Amino acid sequence: MTDQSVMSGLVNEPLSQLSSATKRLFAYDATNQPTINHEAEAEAVGLGVAIGRQDGAHPGVDEHSARKILPSQDYVENSVEATMKLLGGDVDKAVKRSREGQNLSQRAPEPELSIGQKFFAWLKKHAFLGVAIISVAVLEYIIGISWTQRVFHISDDSAHVVALILPVLFAAIGVTGAHAIMISARPSAKKFIFMSFVLTVVGVIATIVCAGLVVSGRVEPGSSNTGGVTGGTAGAPLESGDDGTFTLVKFGVYVALLFTVTALVLLLHLIDLYRAWIADTKKAAEVARTAPSPEQIASGNIAYLEQFKDVYEAMREARQNVIRAYVSGVRSTLSNRISDDWDHSSLLGDPERPEWLSELDEEIERLERDSGLGRML
The missing domain is CATH 1.20.1310 (5 helical Cullin repeat like)
Known part of the structure; x- marks a missing residue:
């Protein structure tokens, strides 16, 4: 160089x-x-x-x-x-x-939240969805894995996989349904919340009844024709000699369980979305109530534009x-x-x-x- x-x-x-x-x-x-x-x-x-x-x-x-x-x-x-x-x-x-x-004038931006603050804000906003996830996890751990083995006659490892995939799939359907309701029928969200609650109760009752029939021995595989609905000793099995009723009841428990999962997630996530909508509506109403008048806007714009003159002189x-x-x-x-x-x-x-x-x-x-x-x- x-x-x-x-x-x-x-x-x-x-x-x-x-x-x-x-x-x-x-x-x-x-x-x-x-x-x-x-x-x-x-x-x-x-x-x-x-x-x-x-x-x-x-x-x-x-x-x-x-x-x-x-x-x-x-x-x-x-x-x-x-x-x-x-x-x-x-x-x-x-x-x-x-x-x-x-x-032209603007409010100061909100301070940047830390990762922990963002997590707790999300948790507060989706509290009911969190309850739904915990509830589904408990249901699957206590009932789902065991009943998956009974219904599909599969190994323990395979039952864990199937018992995880199906509830997640049906829970996703519940989340999607909640968003669809809030998009297409938001004013009627309270009615859908009530309907979801009823469906959840029905699903829980159906699951308990069907599971109770199996657990109590009222329905069991390969039972003899010693009782049944029309006669025999009280408390005898309802099955009449084949596994059809037993299989049907087992399947009913699993279907009722997945139905309950979907309805529960739909219900609780819909509550979360409805709460958020109400909060946003109140916030928008407050902004509209405190909106500046034309005179206030003009005064703010004058002050804002005057600052450009100050910047020019400083420059x-x-x-x-x-x-x-x-x-x-x-x-x-x-x-x-x-x-x-x-x-x-x-x-x-x-x-x-x-x-x-x-x-x-x-x-x-x-x-x-x-x-x-x-x-x-």
């Missing part, structure tokens, strides 16, 4: 850093209010001094040069222009929204500070033979007033006039 390339790299790096710092001069705070980034301003001022020292040490001109313009002089002078244009673009958007009657001052820092850096290293003839007065002059500033003033005046706030001030 040649000496010239090294020097070019040394010069360009602070210039690119200055460009990055000045782009960050204009920012928005947590409530989306326009503001000046003082950290970026301090960084830009420090870079202005460094660039000035470089230019003073390597001015690229001598005392015989007709025009003594230093290498980074124009760049530093226009260093804030790009950010001024960015500010102007945002002002144009804000003025357009204000003319459309939109409320002008930041520009002056960067240029003064640059001049100071140049003076510290520039040869006296050149320094006496170097005219930097043009650097300190203010740039031309942008058109968007006039549009901003016009919009503020319109808001004051239309809302009557101008007469109150």
Whole structure:
């Protein structure tokens, strides 16, 4: 790498850093209010001094040069222009929204929740679904696995797999059904909750009755024709010699169990969704009740737009500070033979007033006039 390339790299790096710092001069705070980034301003001022020292040490001109313009002089002078244009673009958007009657002011965003807080918020919102999951798990552990083996005549390991897949499938049907009800028949959600409760009770009773017939011995496989429904000893099996009734009752227990799982999940998740809907409805009603009046919107928009003017003035001052820092850096290293003839007065002059500033003033005046706030001030 040649000496010239090294020097070019040394010069360009602070210039690119200055460009990055000045782009960050204009920012928005947590409530989306326009503001000046003082950290970026301090960084830009420090870079202005460094660039000035470089230019003073390597001015690229001598005392015989007709025009003594230093290498980074124009760049530093226009260093804030790009950010001024960015500010102007945002002002144009804000003025357009204000003319459309939109409320420019915004509330501060909610603080970011931790993972634990998000989990407990989810748990609170889906508390009944959590109860449903626990209930299904208990039902499956106590009854489901054993009855899966009885109905399908499969091994213990296979029973665990089947007893897991089928309840999950039917629980998913219950969750889907709850969402479908809230989407298609939300006003009638309370009726569906009652119906789901009834279906759950029916499923529980059917499961208990069918399981009780088997557990109590009222229905059992291969029983002799010693009793039955029409005669015989009291308490004798209901089966009449084959396994048909026993198999049917076993299957009835399993079907009733899956039916209960579906109805229970549907019921409890529907309660969760209904509670969330009621909470959202109350929140929306509160927002509507406390919505600002047109006069309040106008007042807020005026205050919001006025901040752009404050940012513009702060940016002008930041520009002056960067240029003064640059001049100071140049003076510290520039040869006296050149320094006496170097005219930097043009650097300190203010740039031309942008058109968007006039549009901003016009919009503020319109808001004051239309809302009557101008007469109150």
